[in-house]
Amino acid sequence: MSAEPLPGDGPADPAPAPFLRPSPTVRPGPRRLAPVRPVPAPPTTPMVRPGRHAAPDPDDGPAPSAAPVAPPAPAPPAAPPAPPTPEADAARRVREAWEEVGPQVDELADWFAALLFSLDPGSRALFPARVTEPARRLLRSLVLAMSTVDRPADLAALLEPLVREHRALGLRAEQYEALGVALIGAMRRFGGVAWDDAAEHAWVRAFSLAAGPMEDAARAAGDAAPALAEATVVGHRRVGWDLAVLHVAPDRPVPHRAGQYLTVEIPQRPRMWRALSPVTAPRPDGLLEFHVRAVEGGWVSRAMVAHTATGDRWRLGPASGRLGLGPRSDREVLMVAGGTGGAPVLALCEDMARWTRPRPCTVFLGGRVPDDLVVLDRLRALAEVQPWLAVAPVCEDDPLDPETLPGTLPDAVVRSGDWSGHDVLLSGSPGMIRATAQALLVDGVPLDRIAYDPFAQ
Numbered sequence: 148m149s150a151e152p153l154p155g156d157g158p159a160d161p162a163p164a165p166f167l168r169p170s171p172t173v174r175p176g177p178r179r180l181a182p183v184r185p186v187p188a189p190p191t192t193p194m195v196r197p198g199r200h201a202a203p204d205p206d207d208g209p210a211p212s213a214a215p216v217a218p219p220a221p222a223p224p225a226a227p228p229a230p231p232t233p234e235a236d237a238a239r240r241v242r243e244a245w246e247e248v249g250p251q252v253d254e255l256a257d258w259f260a261a262l263l264f265s266l267d268p269g270s271r272a273l274f275p276a277r278v279t280e281p282a283r284r285l286l287r288s289l290v291l292a293m294s295t296v297d298r299p300a301d302l303a304a305l306l307e308p309l310v311r312e313h314r315a316l317g318l319r320a321e322q323y324e325a326l327g328v329a330l331i332g333a334m335r336r337f338g339g340v341a342w343d344d345a346a347e348h349a350w351v352r353a354f355s356l357a358a359g360p361m362e363d364a365a366r367a368a369g370d371a372a373p374a375l376a377e378a379t380v381v382g383h384r385r386v387g388w389d390l391a392v393l394h395v396a397p398d399r400p401v402p403h404r405a406g407q408y409l410t411v412e413i414p415q416r417p418r419m420w421r422a423l424s425p426v427t428a429p430r431p432d433g434l435l436e437f438h439v440r441a442v443e444g445g446w447v448s449r450a451m452v453a454h455t456a457t458g459d460r461w462r463l464g465p466a467s468g469r470l471g472l473g474p475r476s477d478r479e480v481l482m483v484a485g486g487t488g489g490a491p492v493l494a495l496c497e498d499m500a501r502w503t504r505p506r507p508c509t510v511f512l513g514g515r516v517p518d519d520l521v522v523l524d525r526l527r528a529l530a531e532v533q534p535w536l537a538v539a540p541v542c543e544d545d546p547l548d549p550e551t552l553p554g555t556l557p558d559a560v561v562r563s564g565d566w567s568g569h570d571v572l573l574s575g576s577p578g579m580i581r582a583t584a585q586a587l588l589v590d591g592v593p594l595d596r597i598a599y600d601p602f603a604q
């Protein structure tokens with residue numbers, strides 16, 4: 148089916164932009180002290196993989212020694228706060244320096260890409276013609292991971308999808324070194340007055356701590372399964388000016404669990420990978436259904452909604468995601484979904500309908516207007532035959548259906564009950580997830596019972 152372009156749509160393929168040299172538009176900002184260096188100097192500290200050949204770090208402080216015997220004292224003075232660990236210090240410096248970059252992030256991304264391509268010419272083929280946006284996304288996820296090197300559980304949770312996305316992009320384990328050198332080179336250029344030897348040292352340390360497990364995971368995953376599957380679009384239906392329902396038939400089954408998302412690449416936007424959540428639980432015929440909302444100014448979602456046609460060939464990356472219902476808990480379940488965030492929620496409910504003992508589950512599906520509640524009819528149909536499932540639609544503007552709750556999702560959820568004993572899954576925009584998680588935390592739901600995959604990086 149052909150589709151008319153969206154208002155203000157860009158061309159089907161972005162025009163090539165000059166990027167193979169550091170962007171000529173880069174201007175030194177007022178904070179910057181270091182002279183501009185067009186050729187990357189290697190970082191002052193080598194990228195050392197901890198635990199392999201790492202020598203003791205002089206910044207780590209003295210080696211532990213036997214504690215001196217304290218003289219007896221009636222009231223010992225309060226112990227001074229323990230100094231931050233090197234990991235905590237590195238994570239803090241990563242956050243602080245990244246905040247300093249602020250509005251210059253696009254220029255930094257261009258600079259980073261130029262350095263990366265000069266260090267590793269093969270990496271050029273992994274990026275589309277216009278490199279700023281994918282380079283910015285790559286840097287953001289990398290820096291986010293680096294800012295958690297002091298929290299191993301968070302780091303592991305961030306690295307897993309990152310590695311999968313890198314594999315879909317085609318990035319190999321051997322290329323991480325060049326990635327790190329380009330990142331540090333770009334930070335040296337854009338880090339401003341706060342960027343000094345200590346900052347550089349901390350960034351190298353954080354990158355090494357994050358890149359080590361990433362390389363290991365990439366190598367392990369590389370042997371396990373191919374990164375990609377090809378697929379054909381067999382259905383494309385516009386159900387609103389900014390919303391499309393797509394059916395995609397993979398050439399071979401793509402292993403995934405209900406609630407997970409896949410990264411996809413479409414021919415109209417080569418090498419711009421985006422996450423999409425299948426709407427149904429995995430089907431025997433492997434067919435995938437996606438609901439795509441065109442976001443304002445979005446490169447890929449607009450093309451998916453407006454320019455996709457049946458017969459298009461897509462590439463699919465491996466599945467990932469934190470939404471799921473493990474067998475280890477028998478608590479009741481609360482699912483809260485906004486707009487197209489209903490996709491993984493419907494998939495999970497369909498999956499639970501196949502269980503012998505499904506867990507009691509309440510779904511709140513919210514949107515601004517009734518048309519946003521795309522999967523409502525299917526959830527209601529399921530609830531009619533599955534007594535463990537209750538569905539509550541929520542609409543901010545003008546709810547026509549008397550059963551629809553008015554207001555925003557967090558308000559409606561908190562007003563409707565006590566969820567402190569539930570496992571909670573949240574799916575939708577980052578803003579909706581943040582607001583709902585905050586409201587539930589205030590209401591007594593423990594943080595470790597709230598799982599979510601925000602629908603944007």
Ligand SMILES: Cc1cc2nc3c(=O)[nH]c(=O)nc-3n(C[C@H](O)[C@H](O)[C@H](O)COP(=O)(O)OP(=O)(O)OC[C@H]3O[C@@H](n4cnc5c(N)ncnc54)[C@H](O)[C@@H]3O)c2cc1C
Binds near residue numbers: 437438442487
């Ligand atoms: C785990 C996960 C699952 C997802 N599942 C789906 C899905 O099933 N269906 C679907 O339509 N999308 C889904 N997304 C969102 C999708 O991957 C893209 O991020 C989204 O389509 C925007 O891509 P774009 O290239 O058009 O926008 P970009 O060019 O990347 O961004 C353009 C602008 O839009 C903003 N933006 C990006 N994403 C969103 C968003 N979701 N809401 C509001 N503003 C946004 C950006 O900050 C930026 O300002 C999912 C995302 C994640 C992380």
